[in-house]
Amino acid sequence: MKKFIARFILFSAIVALLIAALSANYARSAEGNFVSAIRFKHERLNSFKGPRVIFAGGSNVAYGIDSREIEDSIKLPVTNLAIHAGLGLDFMLSELKHSARRGDFIFLSPEYYLDEGRYKLDEEAADSYPEAKKYLRTLAIKDFPTFTDNIIEQLKTNKDYLFDKISKKLFGAKKETTIASITSFNEYGDVVAHLNRPAPATIKDKKAFVYKYWDGIQKINELAQYASENGIHLYFVFPTYSRNAYNINKAVIKKYQNDLVQNLKVKVINSPEDFVYDDSEYYDTVYHLRKNAREWRTQKLISIIKPYTTL
């Protein structure tokens, strides 16, 4: 028995050492990756004096609105702060708390049941924009899975980096087809790189939700409290969602909506059906709109938010 346990501990120690060596962050996050867009978005936001309009959420907002058109229509400077749902609700809310000021209008549109996201992505954002270190969660023991996820993500990053290097050496550089870089955004913070590309054959993230009371409500209410004390106008907007995915989850979304309407201390200014479009109008996931639907959503969004942005 002792021999078995000793061997097991020795093996585990060797594995831990090897994993630690292979998962070290040898190169800090590459400049110009998708989440590094956070820097120029904040530079834009900070360049305005007076009241500003901020769109926040995950990639459903990043991919799915035309901020220029909204700005022209409501005559207020617009910044699309949204990047990726993987940054998580805590990061987004903290980002808003640290960035918004008196008189600002925030339209928060998180994906359904948005959770804590991926800490690794938060760290990458903070690498590109040091101010974002303030938005990071303080990890506790209960976040142990986050530590392991971080290690695994870094392992994957190192593996991809190595494979890319080998592949470039053997086969030359490949044509870029992903929407994974800072160049995918326009100056307002909207993702535009996908607009003229053919969509992939299938759209991802189509899953059936299991109803639960969303813990994000409490988190948003905390921001709502701060907003009301500091003269910031905060509103909740339902995200866009593909028709097929919406139909699968209709009953759950109805309950989710009821919970929000009843418990959220900020105004919910639309309904989930407002931005549901046919699956063919989505790019690669159930949240990423293509050109036409992006325009329809923008038009509708303008009509929804206009009454709330009148000074």
Place this chain on the structure above:
Amino acid sequence: MLFNSIEFAIFLPIVFFLYWFVGKGNTKVQNIIILVSSLFFYGCWDYRFLFLLSFSILLDFYSGIKISEAATPRSKKLWLITSITINLGFLLFFKYYNFFVLSFADLLTNFGLQANVWTLKIILPVGISFYTFHGLSYVIDIYKGRSEPTRNLIDYSVFVSFFPLLVAGPIERASHLLPQVQHPRHFSSERASDGLRQILWGLFKKIVIADVSAMYANEIFSSNAHLHASTLVLGAVLFAFQIYGDFSGYSDIALGTARLLGFELLRNFSYPYFSRDIAEFWRRWHISLSSWFKDYVYIPLGGSRGGKLNAVRNTFIIFLLSGFWHGANWTFIFWGGLNAIYFLPLLLFNRNRNNIEIAAKGKVLPSFRELVAILITFAQVTFAWIFFRAESLRYAFNYIKGIFSRSLFSTPEVFPKTQLVLIALFLVIEWLGREQPYAIAGINLQWSRPVRWSFYFMIIFTIAIFKGSPQQFIYFQF
């Protein structure tokens, strides 16, 4: 608490420590530790159903004693029928109530009658199909005089609720597991190492083969209307590997965990995708369920005695029941029926026991004939999986209609290269290890420790970098 979760990674070492150090040399204490751990494990899924599990345990425990003590055959039978009725009653209520009600309403609607049906929001208790079958086999074996009842409630409770097999099998027999519960168990480092190795292999199957294949299979099955036929074929093949990796991976983890605690569970899989006909496939896939149906349904119905017609009838009955056991949906029943149809020619021409040994036994490569037979069987099985995976029969037929179109020879729109390479590597390892209880069991004897440890590390590394998003084990819903 999933087998591939951090919670289980904490739970198992604690149980291991308590079991071998606190309960050292004392079988009674060890059994109590297993029982408490098993109830805790089950309670983590849904503590409300602990009552149901306990009731099922008590019912079969006392039924077993009463059957054995009954003075007349009539009262023996009465106790048996009581136990079977209550056990199946719970199973039917929790698993099939809504299915029967809705199917009946559909039937009435077809005759132009309007039915106001009363459905219930019933949560399916995890593992109910498995522990019900444990209990049934126990009381039936006692009734038939094949085994003696235990008079120790703790021993019996461990037999039914042993956590490695509680939620998704293998479906054990009292004659196999109960003596192991009753007799002293001694630690063996070889057996424990073997258990860890099998757990590692099970995790690889689940996390790399099943979960990643699931990501693509789900994507293809949910967008099937717009995809090329070649993509739909690929989706079905990926699902075939998803369900195999998922369920056999689970079984490997269960068997490995039990071995860490000194138990040997029944083998549930034996390289089914290397089968050369459908009869062989069913001797290698979910073995504990197939043999359960054979022993408790097929043989009591007369088996193959009484002529071909009886054998055909009984074969259809067990395949349809097996399909229905998987879930309350016509898709599962159709899947069972389709497998029975595959089986029929083999049965009629007495070829259902042609392939007993593993393919190409003692050789490195299969003959051309064997290879063709393996591929044809895999194609049959994969075709049937479409019904198993589909949400409805209409959906399955539409999917199949999509396969038989001109785009069958076009390039698939979804082509997960890395995953296909990993599946190919996995098949090579399984093929090389096919004469062992599980694919990597033999490396202990053949390889030196540094090489072996490097291999284990490679598996762990592969799991870490290629892992898919965690998916519930498919068989937990059954």
